[in-house]
Each structure stands twice: as structure tokens, then as C-alpha cells.
Amino acid sequence: MSLKQNLHNLKEKYKGTKMAPAFNAIHTFLYLPNEVTHVGGTHIKAADDLKRTMNIVIMALIPCLLFGMFNAGYQHYAAIDNSLRADVLANFFTFDNLWIGIIKVLPLVIVSYGVGLLVEFIFAVIKGHEVEEGYLVTGMLVPLIVPVDTPLWMLSVAVVFGVVIGKEVFGGTGMNILNPALTIRAFLFFAYPTWMSGDKVWVYDAVNRTGTADAISGETILGSYAQNQEVMYSTFDKFMGFIPGSVGETSTFLILIGAAILIFTKIGSWRIILSAFVGAAVMGLIFNQVVAADIITESSKFYGLMNTVWWEHLTIGGLAFGAVFMATDPVTGSQTNKGKWIYGFLIGFISIMIRVFNPAYPEGVFLAILLMNVFAPTIDHYVVQGNVKKRLNRTKVKTA
């Protein structure tokens, strides 16, 4: 008997039992199910399902992941021997760099998926619903938005918290208010702040070497700016991503390729992506003008970040990654096309505002997106009310 027939028989056997959702999750991973259209609906359906949709997002994230693995090693070795930075391209795609990625980044991915999917399966079995695809993307996002030295146990705790509180308590994929990946990130940030910020965690081994003769710096660009220091990275480095930062967030170039994939396949909203970049640029420009008008001088602690040229803000930190992969989550984002413009713009705008004014931690993208997640239904409400008003006015014109 073929695999197909065997699996079909097993599915029939498990039908109605507690284990059915767990089995079906694996079965439907291998085979598109044999389900046919129901009474009272269309008899044919388009080719897309949620698995395909999520799969495209994961494919768009793969370049960032691979780059992040090389970058983990590159930043480590370059921090030890600064001369490596002289010829980035020759020293970047080396096996030594990749090896650091394999021993540091890959475990993050495995733990994120392992723990997250385990929680999903447990909930599916308890609540008797199918295992939903949302975590396929969340599980890939999480390792890309944490510092490379994040301890695995911390990540596990955060993933459990994020999946349970961020999603399952609301009823699973499609029902959640906050982006689960960012909920996980926020949990890490507030529960273990020393591990999530500062000038060590962004480069592998910088924490371990602290206080020894071999100490290396793990400072991010934003960290340097926040302390009004000069940075040594060129614009090319910043755009291509040869800089310290969370695992997958550094390469604006690859993120834009991911954005192109999402927009071309119509999976991600171009309205949100574009308006988030515009919003960030506008806030950046405003700060630039504040500096130009001498309202803020070099003595101010905000000077470094405010004086950062507006377009540079788009290439450093997590802004690009957040705008392309996090803000576009259709469940937690704005759901109306008009709302998406407002939602995206405010994410960009507030991100840069928090980035400049947050004294403890010079990055605000995840906070801005979480904040706008909460306000997305409000934005949609007013957009939809516009439609409702139009309908009411139609009656008034008639009766008048």
C-alpha cells in the first residue's frame, strides 16, 4: 500500500480522537487534504490556503536567516580583529563565520520552532482544533529578532509565554491582538533587560569576555549614536548589513528583497510597508530640522540620534525588518486598505520617536508595532464608520 493510502487509513482511525489534530497537522503537511467543497457554497476554490501563504513569508525570510548566520561569525571575528572590516566581502562569506552561525543561530531556530510548535500541538489537542499555521512564521521571526547570545532557556520561556498569552488565550491564529513574535520579544526585553540591551549581547562571546584581557565590544550603531559616539561603519555596511544587531535585522538589502517577494506575491501589504518607511523618514526629517534650527545642541543626550540623517534611520536598527515582516501581519495589523496607510505611517513615525527619546534602549520598532497593534482596531473602526456614514447620508439625501 502506498504512503498516501496508509496515511488515509490512519486518519480514519484517529478521527474523533484526542490525537486527531496532532495527526492531521503532520498529515496535511505531507498531503493537501482530500476535503471537497460543502453544500451551500462555491463548488470550486482558489489554489491558496493558509499554509501556502505562510510558506511564502518563510521563504522571504530565508535570505535574512542565512545572512544572519554568516554575520554572527563575521561580527565575532571582526570584533576581535578589526582589520577584517577593511575588506568585508573577502572576509564575510567564510566557513568560519558560517560555523559560528551554525552553533549560535541554528539552535535559536530549532528551540523557537520546537518549543512553539509543542505548545501549539498541546493546545490543539486540548481544545480539539486543528494545528494552525501561524506559528510557522512566528517561529522563524523569533530567532531573527533576538540578540545572537540570547540563552536558549530564556528563549524557551519567552516562546511559551508569547504563544500562550500572545495567541492561544485569544483563541489561536487569527484571533490574537498582539503580534506573537513581538510579544515574545517584548517579554525577553522586560524580563531580562540586561541580556537584551547594552553593548555586549549583539556580538557572540562579547558577554563571556567581559572583564578579561580579550574583551570585545558588541555595541550596535544605535547604541553608539545614543551615547553621541562616532560609528565606524560605512553607509554600504549599514545598507548591506555588515553590522552588529539582532540576528536577521541587519541587512536592509535582503529585507527589501523579502519585501519585494511579499509584495509581488500579494502576501504582504505594500501599503503598510511603504507608509511605514515614509512615516519613519518624516519623523527623521523633523528631528533633522530640530537640530538644524539649533534647538538641540551637541551637549544634549539626544543629539547623536537626532542628528542622524533621516535616510540613515531607515537602514539601521530593526526598522526595515519590523516594517516589512512584523507590521504586515494581517491579523494584528489594520484590516482596511485605508487603515493600513495610517497604521503603517504611525509605526514608522513612532518607531523613530521612541528610538530617539528612549533613554534606556535606543530602539523602538517593536514597541511601536505593539502599540499600533493595539490601536489597529480603532483605526479600522473609524475607517469603517466612514462607510457607514456614507450609507446613512444616502438615505438622508433621499428623504431631504
Next chain:
Amino acid sequence: MSKDIRIKKGLDIKLVGVAEKNTTKSSQSSVYAVKPEDFHGITPKLVAKEGADVKAGDTLFYSKSDERILFPSPVSGKVTEVIRGARRKVLAVKIAADTTQVYKDFGTKDADAMSAEEVKNHLLASGCWPFVKQRPYDVVANPNQAPKAIFISAYASAPLAADLEYTLAGKEAELQAAITAVSKLTEGLVHVSVGANTTSPLANLKGIELHKVSGPHPSGNVGTQIAKLDPINKGEVVWVITPQDLVVIGELLLTGKLNVSRTVALTGSQFSKPAYVTAISGASIADVTANNLNDDNTRIISGNVLSGKEVKADEFLGYYDNQITAIPEGDDYEFFGWNKPIFNKISTSRALTFSWLTPKKKYDLNTNTNGEHRAFVVTGSYEEVFPLDIYPMQLLKAFMYKDLDEMEALGGYEVAPEDFALTEFVCVSKQPHQKIIREGLDLMREELG
């Protein structure tokens, strides 16, 4: 306001099995059936008892809520069986047809000379009233209400739909008589919509407001046309009649006979020779499709693939339908079907689906859902195929959580289930949109009247 209707949002689903333009007369069925479920929202009160002899046009049952609304027998013969379901609900009234048909004589009428009241009473008495449907709620019209306008869509944009220019050719006299009559039922206009470059027999009728329609499906849906021309507000009613039913009304006025025969398109990849046949409403599917259907693992649909009803070969043609579609069932697994590139299915995304490369290609789609049912996740995809000025997902959700105020405010009066057929087709979460809308409309009708 321009009289033409041009829409951009929508999707033409091109399928294999367009009916060829030749018509054969299907052999007369031995058994016909009228199913009350074809008339949504009607509770039938039986008149014809088992064993009774009926003529074509004799009443089989009437509506419990308004006993003037009669439902006639499409043929003459003997009532052989009343099929009942749970709680003795009438599912179908079966009639064994006579070999020579006898028609009840309703008398010829001169439509020009009739008053509105006479037209209404004549349609009611002859059993033609069920052809008049109303929006909101998409049910048989309430004869006590006055519609603000009447809409007739003679442009069929649904997948594989019967070409109305072809099926109605030569029926100008009947159509004109019917239009003249029904136009007396409204103070407003009778809107007739035809395709942009048309030789439609409806294009030259008198007493109508003609509109030329262009754009992808659902441009031919009467709901789309109402929304573009004269949207329904709270408290308003419009009536809707299909052109093929107008022909029946016209023939009734001209000859005095109720003749519910129509040209039916046999479409879809499972027909060996997709073509047109003439058949009487309620005919047995097996007889209409005889010697033409590949019935191995086939889904037979009375109507089109988007909003038709599934029927078995031993069941009957729907009362309003002028199309039978047969497509393959899709009850099979597909290895890695969710992530491999797809060339043989239609999609509005480009997520490793390639139907955007070949917009002219005809597809042989089956009934597989292509994925499992999920909560609403993706946003923005419905809007691309939904031309009404309504937020489709927000309305669907309001219909699901049954908030009557929101259902009303978001446009519940303006929609019919078929308006949500395309959004259901493209739905990534495989939600049953038309069912949600139907149940919501029933609730609104019950609570708001």
C-alpha cells in the same frame, strides 16, 4: 450619472467546457419535481395530494405566509409522491408527466391595457409570482410592498454561464410583453443590463432603462448592478427578475399557457459535448444530461460553480436554473500540495501560483478545497474581487456574531449570498461566505422584517 456600468474589481474564472452554440431538445422526462427549497424562505402548504391529476400551471402548493403566492406544476400528469424530510418538511413534489402535455388556460392578455393591480393578480394567479424576487434578503418578493425599481440582468458573467444572447434569441415579443406588464408594478424604472457589445434581444425593448455592462465577474450579478445604479437603503425594496423567467411571463400573457421550458446550458469538463438543451424546469437531471455526462466521480451542479446547488443524477433541475455544470470531484490527496508551484489551478495571489501568467487559459478545476478551514487571517484579498462599496470581511464578521445594528449599518440590506461567491472562492481561510450571508439575511429578515 452615466448609464453604463463599468467595474474593475472582480475575477473572471475561465473553465473548460463552454457550451457550444447548438441546442437539442432533451427527451421528455418521465418524472419532474418541484422543490420548495428552491424558493428560499417559503414554507409550503400542499394543495396537490398524492395521486391527483394536474395540468401544467395547476397549483402544487402555496406559501404559508401569503396564500396568494402559488407554486405551479411545470408539467401535466399525476402527482406520484410527496417526499418529506425531518419534521415532515416537504422536500419535493414529484409528478409523473403525461406523454402529451395539457396546459391550464389562463387566457391571453394585452399587457398595455392592464392595470398594475391586474398584472399583480394575474402573475399571482398563474403561479408566475415566484419569478419575482426581492432585495433585500434575496427571497421571493412580497406582493404587498412597492419596489422602488425593477432590475433585470441580461449579462451573464458567472463561470461558464449560459449565453443569454443565444438562449433568448427570437424571444423579443415575449420579453416586450413581460416588460410592459411588470413595469406597471413599480413607480420607478425598469433597469435592464446587457453586455457592452451586444446583440441582445433585450437591447431594443421599449419602456426600459438600458445599461451596458463591462468588467469581470461579478459585473453580471444583479446585486452589483443595483449597487452601482441605485443602491438599496434601509426600508427600500427592489425586485429582480431573470430574463429567462421574463420569457415565461411573456408567453403566459401572449398565449395563456404557463410554459416553464427553457434553454439550459450543459457546461463543464465532465460533459463530453457541452452544449445547450431545451428542458422544462424540474426535469430529472439524468434525462437532461443523458448520453453526454461522464459520471465517474463527478459533481453535478444545478446552476454555476460559484452559487449553484449540488444535485445527484436522480435529482432535478432547479426551478430558476438555466445551467447544469459538471466538474470532477477533488476527493484526493495531493503530495506537498500546499507548497509546490501550482500551474493548473486559479489563484489571485502569486504565491507560487502561476495563473497570473496565463489569463486566457481555461482551467479544469475540481471540487477540492485546496486547504483546510481556518479563522480569518489574510486581509485585502476579498476587496480585490468585491466591487460593492461594502467592507466584505467586516460585514461577514458582523453576520457571524449576529450584531443586527452592525449588519444593517455595514450594508446587509444590499447583499445577496451570490455577491459573496467570489470572495468565498478566493478565501485563503476557506470560510463559507455564502452560507454566512444566507443565515445572516434570514436572521435580519426575521428580526427586522
